[in-house]
Amino acid sequence: MLIKRLKLSGFKSFVEPAELRIEPGLTGVVGPNGCGKSNLLEAIRWVMGENSPKSMRSGGMEDVIFAGTETRPQRDFAEVVLHAEDDFGEELEVMRRIERGAGSAYRVNGSDVRAKDVSLTFADAATGAHSPALVSQGKIAQVIAAKPAERRQMLEEAAGIAGLHVRRRDAESKLRSTEKNLERLEDLMAGLD
Ligand code: ATP
Numbered sequence: 001m002l003i004k005r006l007k008l009s010g011f012k013s014f015v016e017p018a019e020l021r022i023e024p025g026l027t028g029v030v031g032p033n034g035c036g037k038s039n040l041l042e043a044i045r046w047v048m049g050e051n052s053p054k055s056m057r058s059g060g061m062e063d064v065i066f067a068g069t070e071t072r073p074q075r076d077f078a079e080v081v082l083h084a085e086d087d088f089g090e091e092l093e094v095m096r097r098i099e100r101g102a103g104s105a106y107r108v109n110g111s112d113v114r115a116k117d118v119s120l121t122f123a124d125a126a127t128g129a130h131s132p133a134l135v136s137q138g139k140i141a142q143v144i145a146a147k148p149a150e151r152r153q154m155l156e157e158a159a160g161i162a163g164l165h166v167r168r169r170d171a172e173s174k175l176r177s178t179e180k181n182l183e184r185l186e187d188l189m190a191g192l193d
Contacts, residue, residue, distance in 0.1 A: 001092075001122070003044065005083035010075035011046070012039040015066040038137065047080040047096045049106075049119035062100055076100050094118055116166070123163035 003022050008014040013036040020040070029037045042056050046064060053060055068074030079097040086092055095107040096118070106118050143154065156162050 001087065002085045003082060004085060005081075006040070006043060006047075007079075007081040007083075008040075008043050009077075009079045010066045011043050011078040011080050012036065012064055012066065014039065014043070015072060015075060043080045044082065047082045047094055047118075048122045049096075049115050051115070061098060061104065065098060065100060092121070094121070120163045120166060123157070123166065124160060 002024070005022065006020045007017065008019075009017040029040055031037055038057075042050075042064075046056060050056065051061065053063065056064055058064060065078040066072075066075040077097055077099040079095065081093060081095045084092045084094070091109075093107075093109050096104055098104045104115065106113050106115055108118065108121065143151075146154065153162075156165070
């Protein structure tokens, strides 16, 4: 999957709408300390479904919304749109928006979807919020120090099979609830005898 464009509005320090074109090849982001380089990487992770405030360097998910400065009021929402091209050349537009007090909403190519659908889309394409392709500060040390199970998880993300685990967990949970329903049905039938 190729990420081609990123649009941010009200996300962390990006209070004004900003659009970045990501050209093929290696992209570097340079700028003085605190100008928002890491916030950009976090925006990519966030739109891909990241839900851990810790990975967003924040206390809660609403902390990604522009918090205001001495001269500018805070914003009520944050929005990130990512344009990508999948391995079959199909265009993909993924949008995530969070409003204060209302949580997150996702759209893929204009249709409302669940967070899980977005995470699975990226996991199947061997990328996503936890992809080893997104290398943030301290990540290299983390990879070196990772336990074998964590390394396996990284390899699975890279191989594009992370989504299969999510689907397996879903299937197992459906199986458990179906088994419970069957047991209940058997009890009811036994009561009718
Ligand atoms: P460094 O080079 O030091 O790692 P950086 O360029 O990666 O810095 P970031 O860490 O991306 O910079 O950005 C930090 C800036 O983002 C800080 O100025 C911080 O105040 C601002 N910031 C983070 N969250 C918010 C928010 N919710 N509202 C407003 N500003 C925010």
